Amino acid sequence: MIDVKDLVVSYGTATALDHLTLTVGRGEMVALLGPNGAGKSTLANTLAGLLKPTSGTVRSDGRVALIPEGRQLFPDLSVADNLALGGWRSGQRDPSLVYDLLPRLAELAGRRAGVLSGGEQQMVAFGRAMMSRPDVLVVDELSLGLAPTVTADLAAHLTALNSEQGLTVLLIEQNARLAFELCRRAYVLESGRLVTEGECAVLADDPRVASAYLGGAIT
Amino acid sequence: MSAFLTYLLNGLAVGCAIALIASGLVAIHRVTGVVNFAQGTFAVVAGLCTSSLLGLGFPHGLSELAAVLAAAVAGLLTGLAAIGKRGTTPLSALIVTLGVGVLAYAVEIVLWGDQPRSAPGLAGSMIVAGARIQTQHLLVIGVTTATFVLLALFFGRTYLGKALTACASNPYAARVVGIDVRKMGLLAFALGGLLGGIAGVLVTPLRPISFDTDVTLIVNGFAAAVFGALTRPVVTLIGALLLGVAETMAAGYGYGSHQLEVALGLMLVVMIVQAGRRSVISLEST
Numbered sequence: 001m002i003d004v005k006d007l008v009v010s011y012g013t014a015t016a017l018d019h020l021t022l023t024v025g026r027g028e029m030v031a032l033l034g035p036n037g038a039g040k041s042t043l044a045n046t047l048a049g050l051l052k053p054t055s056g057t058v059r060s061d062g063r064v065a066l067i068p069e070g071r072q073l074f075p076d077l078s079v080a081d082n083l084a085l086g087g088w089r090s091g092q093r094d095p096s097l098v099y100d101l102l103p104r105l106a107e108l109a110g111r112r113a114g115v116l117s118g119g120e121q122q123m124v125a126f127g128r129a130m131m132s133r134p135d136v137l138v139v140d141e142l143s144l145g146l147a148p149t150v151t152a153d154l155a156a157h158l159t160a161l162n163s164e165q166g167l168t169v170l171l172i173e174q175n176a177r178l179a180f181e182l183c184r185r186a187y188v189l190e191s192g193r194l195v196t197e198g199e200c201a202v203l204a205d206d207p208r209v210a211s212a213y214l215g216g217a218i219t
Numbered sequence: 220m221s222a223f224l225t226y227l228l229n230g231l232a233v234g235c236a237i238a239l240i241a242s243g244l245v246a247i248h249r250v251t252g253v254v255n256f257a258q259g260t261f262a263v264v265a266g267l268c269t270s271s272l273l274g275l276g277f278p279h280g281l282s283e284l285a286a287v288l289a290a291a292v293a294g295l296l297t298g299l300a301a302i303g304k305r306g307t308t309p310l311s312a313l314i315v316t317l318g319v320g321v322l323a324y325a326v327e328i329v330l331w332g333d334q335p336r337s338a339p340g341l342a343g344s345m346i347v348a349g350a351r352i353q354t355q356h357l358l359v360i361g362v363t364t365a366t367f368v369l370l371a372l373f374f375g376r377t378y379l380g381k382a383l384t385a386c387a388s389n390p391y392a393a394r395v396v397g398i399d400v401r402k403m404g405l406l407a408f409a410l411g412g413l414l415g416g417i418a419g420v421l422v423t424p425l426r427p428i429s430f431d432t433d434v435t436l437i438v439n440g441f442a443a444a445v446f447g448a449l450t451r452p453v454v455t456l457i458g459a460l461l462l463g464v465a466e467t468m469a470a471g472y473g474y475g476s477h478q479l480e481v482a483l484g485l486m487l488v489v490m491i492v493q494a495g496r497r498s499v500i501s502l503e504s505t
Binding site: 048050066068072073074075076077081084085086088089093128132 | 378381382384385388389391392393394395396397398
């Protein structure tokens with residue numbers, strides 16, 4: 001479960017998140033949409049404990065893992081080492097469970113992470129996050145820079161973890177189509193403020209949502 | 220020919236000591252981004268501690284071990300001063316390390332006075348391929364080799380070593396997986412102190428150490444570390460060995476007092492070449 005109330009996060013005098021309130025229920029998969037600079041990654045980093053709120057509260061059930069935007073692997077280390085370091089918090093260094101989930105990673109175990117394709121790197125980032133045995137997974141831009149087939153494959157794994165293991169997921173995306181396919185509910189963020197929220201089926205028909213992804217403001 | 224071999228072997232020993240100082244600089248810079256100008260101080264602390272402990276009657280081995288640990292503690296304290304406060308920039312931390320070096324002068328003069336001190340090492344010499352080499356020089360080469368092997372195993376095989384590499388490789392990602400990058404930085408400072416300390420106890424029997432010997436040590440160490448772009452341990456080791464041999468050759472065939480000038484000259488050339496390469500890389504990437 002994620003419970004964010006009246007959250008303000010500032011960088012000096014610039015306010016990145018402005019009195020944001022949102023909830024993700026236990027075992028739910030919810031999307032967070034918004035254009036560049038909306039504050040999505042700031043929220044992801046705050047949920048992961050990397051940024052401190054200026055005011056407001058952030059609560060979550062259990063361990064939170066983050067798949068950061070741009071994968072953010074350790075390029076000089078092997079895939080196996082990247083995965084093992086993913087278990088730093090949990091003390092879990094044996095990647096066999098992740099290999100069961102993503103068998104391709106077992107084949108890549110000895111390769112340097114920096115030389116892998118974008119899709120393979122995203123898979124490593126996914127596996128690394130799962131090494132911490134999270135209760136809540138925050139995914140920052142799953143589809144960024146990936147081919148649709150690769151994205152679909154990763155999305156299938158994410159959906160399976162959510163539906164079969166009850167993993168709570170906050171999916172931060174610019175790809176509204178993908179987000180609406182995977183999630184039942186979504187929040188839309190712009191300039192650090194929540195501008196709309198609701199069922200994805202309803203939001204998909206809202207012309208204002210489409211306009212936000214073309215760079216226009218929601219009025 | 221035997222004179223050349225003697226200078227070469229002695230130069231390799233000098234290069235090994237430089238490599239230990241330089242690898243400490245690299246270890247700290249890779250993890251924290253800080254150029255630690257107090258690195259030579261760790262060697263001085265260890266050298267002076269060894270001299271005192273042996274003078275007090277403590278046995279060899281124990282004295283050197285205690286001195287190296289004292290240097291590691293000095294490294295940790297320097298780290299606390301330099302990066303202990305969250306949000307300290309590498310440039311501010313660099314200034315702090317300079318301040319620590321100056322403060323260390325005062326502490327060392329109070330504790331040990333301002334006169335150079337030495338310590339007995341391995342006596343005697345050996346003939347290697349027709350060249351005479353001091354046994355202490357062989358010890359320096361052997362200990363440095365063992366230290367670099369252990370460092371490679373630590374960084375390549377252990378979880379903690381990989382976590383340090385992760386912090387150097389991508390500090391943000393390290394934080395994402397829960398690694399405390401500041402604590403790892405402090406560990407790197409302690410490791411830097413340890414490496415400087417090993418250099419100090421090895422060098423003290425070869426040349427007297429005083430409070431201000433750190434200047435010579437840091438100039439040499441920095442020259443080698445710059446050769447490895449402050450990030451590449453193996454290139455740094457090669458740079459240190461080249462520098463040690465060049466200095467010893469300069470002293471053997473020229474004047475001993477020109478050793479520091481050789482280090483400074485080489486450092487200047489390397490920095491100019493690397494600055495040029497960086498400019499080309501920046502132009503190509505724009």
